[in-house]
Amino acid sequence: MKKSYQAMNRDELLLERQQVQAEYERYKAKGLKLDMSRGKPSKAQLELSNGMMDVLSSTADMTSVSGVDCRNYGAMDGIIEARHLLAEMSEVPEKDILIYGNSSLNVMFDTVSRAMSMGVCGHTPWAKQGTIKFLCPVPGYDRHFGITQFFGIEMINVPLLPTGPDMDMVEELVSSDPQIKGIWCVPKYSNPTGISYSDETVLRFAHLKPAAPDFRIFWDNAYSIHHLYDDDQDVILELLSECEKAGNPDLVYKFISTSKVTFPGSGIAAMAASPANLEDARKAMFYQTIGHDKLNQLRHVRFFGDMDGVRAHMRKHAAILRPKFETVLDTLDRELGGREIGTWVRPKGGYFISFDSMEGCAKRIVALAKEAGVVMTGAGATFPYGIDPKDSNIRIAPSFPEPDELAQAAEIFVRCVKLASLEKLLGE
Amino acid sequence: MKKSYQAMNRDELLLERQQVQAEYERYKAKGLKLDMSRGKPSKAQLELSNGMMDVLSSTADMTSVSGVDCRNYGAMDGIIEARHLLAEMSEVPEKDILIYGNSSLNVMFDTVSRAMSMGVCGHTPWAKQGTIKFLCPVPGYDRHFGITQFFGIEMINVPLLPTGPDMDMVEELVSSDPQIKGIWCVPKYSNPTGISYSDETVLRFAHLKPAAPDFRIFWDNAYSIHHLYDDDQDVILELLSECEKAGNPDLVYKFISTSKVTFPGSGIAAMAASPANLEDARKAMFYQTIGHDKLNQLRHVRFFGDMDGVRAHMRKHAAILRPKFETVLDTLDRELGGREIGTWVRPKGGYFISFDSMEGCAKRIVALAKEAGVVMTGAGATFPYGIDPKDSNIRIAPSFPEPDELAQAAEIFVRCVKLASLEKLLGE
Numbered sequence: 001m002k003k004s005y006q007a008m009n010r011d012e013l014l015l016e017r018q019q020v021q022a023e024y025e026r027y028k029a030k031g032l033k034l035d036m037s038r039g040k041p042s043k044a045q046l047e048l049s050n051g052m053m054d055v056l057s058s059t060a061d062m063t064s065v066s067g068v069d070c071r072n073y074g075a076m077d078g079i080i081e082a083r084h085l086l087a088e089m090s091e092v093p094e095k096d097i098l099i100y101g102n103s104s105l106n107v108m109f110d111t112v113s114r115a116m117s118m119g120v121c122g123h124t125p126w127a128k129q130g131t132i133k134f135l136c137p138v139p140g141y142d143r144h145f146g147i148t149q150f151f152g153i154e155m156i157n158v159p160l161l162p163t164g165p166d167m168d169m170v171e172e173l174v175s176s177d178p179q180i181k182g183i184w185c186v187p188k189y190s191n192p193t194g195i196s197y198s199d200e201t202v203l204r205f206a207h208l209k210p211a212a213p214d215f216r217i218f219w220d221n222a223y224s225i226h227h228l229y230d231d232d233q234d235v236i237l238e239l240l241s242e243c244e245k246a247g248n249p250d251l252v253y254k255f256i257s258t259s260k261v262t263f264p265g266s267g268i269a270a271m272a273a274s275p276a277n278l279e280d281a282r283k284a285m286f287y288q289t290i291g292h293d294k295l296n297q298l299r300h301v302r303f304f305g306d307m308d309g310v311r312a313h314m315r316k317h318a319a320i321l322r323p324k325f326e327t328v329l330d331t332l333d334r335e336l337g338g339r340e341i342g343t344w345v346r347p348k349g350g351y352f353i354s355f356d357s358m359e360g361c362a363k364r365i366v367a368l369a370k371e372a373g374v375v376m377t378g379a380g381a382t383f384p385y386g387i388d389p390k391d392s393n394i395r396i397a398p399s400f401p402e403p404d405e406l407a408q409a410a411e412i413f414v415r416c417v418k419l420a421s422l423e424k425l426l427g428e
Numbered sequence: 429m430k431k432s433y434q435a436m437n438r439d440e441l442l443l444e445r446q447q448v449q450a451e452y453e454r455y456k457a458k459g460l461k462l463d464m465s466r467g468k469p470s471k472a473q474l475e476l477s478n479g480m481m482d483v484l485s486s487t488a489d490m491t492s493v494s495g496v497d498c499r500n501y502g503a504m505d506g507i508i509e510a511r512h513l514l515a516e517m518s519e520v521p522e523k524d525i526l527i528y529g530n531s532s533l534n535v536m537f538d539t540v541s542r543a544m545s546m547g548v549c550g551h552t553p554w555a556k557q558g559t560i561k562f563l564c565p566v567p568g569y570d571r572h573f574g575i576t577q578f579f580g581i582e583m584i585n586v587p588l589l590p591t592g593p594d595m596d597m598v599e600e601l602v603s604s605d606p607q608i609k610g611i612w613c614v615p616k617y618s619n620p621t622g623i624s625y626s627d628e629t630v631l632r633f634a635h636l637k638p639a640a641p642d643f644r645i646f647w648d649n650a651y652s653i654h655h656l657y658d659d660d661q662d663v664i665l666e667l668l669s670e671c672e673k674a675g676n677p678d679l680v681y682k683f684i685s686t687s688k689v690t691f692p693g694s695g696i697a698a699m700a701a702s703p704a705n706l707e708d709a710r711k712a713m714f715y716q717t718i719g720h721d722k723l724n725q726l727r728h729v730r731f732f733g734d735m736d737g738v739r740a741h742m743r744k745h746a747a748i749l750r751p752k753f754e755t756v757l758d759t760l761d762r763e764l765g766g767r768e769i770g771t772w773v774r775p776k777g778g779y780f781i782s783f784d785s786m787e788g789c790a791k792r793i794v795a796l797a798k799e800a801g802v803v804m805t806g807a808g809a810t811f812p813y814g815i816d817p818k819d820s821n822i823r824i825a826p827s828f829p830e831p832d833e834l835a836q837a838a839e840i841f842v843r844c845v846k847l848a849s850l851e852k853l854l855g856e
Binding site: 038040041043046049050051052053054056057058059060062069070071072073074101102103105106109113116117118127143146147149150151259263264265266284286287288289290291292293294295296 | 466468469471474477478479480481482484485486487488490497498499500501502529530531533534537541544545546555571574575577578579687691692693694712714715716717718719720721722723724
């Protein structure tokens with residue numbers, strides 16, 4: 001264990017800074033150019049799905065098991081075999097799922113958009129209810145917050161604890177304020193902290209008593225099967241069935257996609273919800289599109305066969321991702337352990353490592369990293385309006401870089417953390 | 429030339445009815461089951477694009493000419509080669525086009541949705557401007573009218589003449605009423621009448637002086653390359669460049685897709701517009717999606733090569749569609765020519781034949797056809813709110829049925845027209 005920076009006197013801090021600065025300059029001189037800003041799969045991961053390009057051919061039968069010609073119009077709900085597969089992936093019955101296009105973010109955007117202009121299940125459109133609000137567990141996913149910001153929805157920060165959102169706060173706000181219409185959740189291997197919601201958290205969500213009858217939980221299960229380890233996986237309770245048991249069947253919209261299973265941008269997305277919620281979605285869908293890409297649905301199903309095929313595929317992703325996560329985490333442990341200038345968790349899945357620096361250091365760390373050729377997700381991005389009140393949280397996305405580049409980037413990152421912290425401790 | 433029903437006395441009408449009724453019953457007894465309700469390509473047409481399933485394979489290089497890995501996130505505007513191809517298809521410069529997902533209807537929906545919630549190019553959102561209105565040339569495309577109806581936009585019928593919408597009426601309304609925000613147009617091989625807008629019409633559109641600064645022409649060029657004949661094709665002026673010349677560069681959104689070029693639902697769609705309009709669209713797109721399906725863009729480009737490839741492909745579609753159109757038109761000519769109980773035009777492209785019956789007969793004709801096993805597009809569907817004030821227009825979609833079935837359906841249809849007309853003339 002290294003000596004805590006908090007315990008150093010001024011001379012020690014200055015000496016330490018001299019050393020770290022020299023290390024930083026050496027890395028900077030290497031002229032690295034690396035983008036770690038988004039959770040993009042690496043080339044090696046993309047190769048895993050290349051076989052999907054072979055399953056349909058000019059001589060293939062492109063008919064769904066239900067007899068639908070996937071090359072033509074029709075089957076707005078998605079072809080049966082795709083509904084079956086994504087229902088299993090979502091842990092819901094087939095009747096409770098609709099297959100959409102290539103992006104679950106787009107399904108979420110459309111779901112908010114529909115609520116704004118059409119209202120939720122017959123209630124007054126959100127756009128006609130004055131200022132409405134969403135709860136945003138923080139740190140969270142910038143693109144979620146972007147959607148609510150786009151529609152002028154007021155966002156309220158709720159701390160994300162190791163067990164999930166602060167449910168005392170969620171319950172109090174949701175039950176008392178009818179202007180609160182939703183909450184953004186990434187319940188498993190959360191973006192960015194990597195934590196998974198506890199059973200108690202999920203059950204408290206299922207038993208929420210919202211003041212607004214048109215309140216919905218936006219449950220983005222983006223990393224539901226994105227484990228890093230075979231023998232140490234997070235398991236969360238399935239919220240839709242828990243809502244049903246609690247007498248709250250319409251409380252949740254669940255979202256899922258294969259963006260980080262097959263090809264980002266060329267995957268398939270789905271929404272799982274109660275029959276009433278799906279009927280509401282179908283009504284808008286009729287006006288919105290002539291239907292989604294059924295050939296891509298068929299391609300996915302034929303490539304995987306079944307959920308066992310999906311699971312085997314995800315183990316291959318894990319084999320590529322696991323050493324990358326461990327490289328970053330081991331570097332954090334080795335260089336920052338005991339220094340008392342930041343905290344982080346070891347996620348068991350997902351796409352991110354979340355780092356919390358000393359207060360007021362995140363922007364500076366990201367700027368220093370950029371100067372040394374490493375582009376991180378902008379500090380603040382994990383908070384609504386891009387404002388991290390403590391200027392502390394940084395999202396690390398280890399998936400895209402090649403292993404050797406990533407190792408260097410991690411070394412640079414920890415030096416940036418040290419430098420920014422030393423500056424702060426030295427009162428600069 | 430057969431004798432006009434209008435010139436028949438009561439006895440002649442009764443005798444004619446007896447004969448037609450007998451013919452109708454004979455067709456009905458055959459128990460045909462045929463859906464002619466939508467413009468769906470036939471199986472033979474779909475086969476033309478099956479080769480598109482072979483152009484990408486597990487060993488293919490899936491990199492765009494600009495170096496973008498089409499399997500990963502990125503390139504929100506679409507890959508360069510797809511922009512190039514669809515720009516040529518749209519007759520606009522590459523800089524003026526954005527590639528979207530699988531459905532141009534969806535792009536139109538989103539464009540209206542964006543105008544409602546965000547406003548057009550910095551103007552007040554439509555949703556906050558009170559009752560807004562759209563002009564709807566009639567007969568027109570039901571799914572266009574569905575979008576404006578969904579958003580609560582008031583629709584005003586404008587007659588569609590052989591040269592395009594009644595431009596005297598369009599100019600007067602658009603220049604005097606700032607609540608009028610748009611007009612739906614299918615300028616070439618119009619849905620359903622098959623007519624193409626004259627040069628004068630296009631130029632008058634380019635020179636419109638709307639009272640509303642956020643008025644836009646929704647130019648759905650759905651059938652721009654969907655000719656039936658090699659040597660007799662409609663050509664229309666390109667509106668975006670005419671708008672530029674007229675000093676109205678931002679006046680138009682152009683929409684296009686490959687839904688009826690390759691596979692409906694698995695094609696690619698695009699919007700062409702001025703730089704200011706595209707910038708406006710990009711702003712929303714950033715919140716709306718993580719990007720569109722670039723592998724499908726690549727698949728399309730590699731399948732066609734270039735516009736010559738597309739044109740050769742469209743000639744194969746024409747070879748299948750042409751005899752179908754001619755079957756229906758020849759049956760109309762033979763059985764209804766001279767009867768003075770309906771009018772129709774011979775389109776040179778597109779997907780539909782539009783039939784105008786005597787006033788008050790369309791619903792009855794469609795009902796009679798259904799009774800005899802032929803499902804047509806619902807009477808009224810070609811008008812906003814599904815209300816055809818004259819109950820006269822019927823859209824015939826000859827593409828999907830097999831040739832022999834189509835021939836029978838056409839025979840049934842003309843009997844239904846005769847029966848409904850005779851009932852009316854007999855005062856029943």
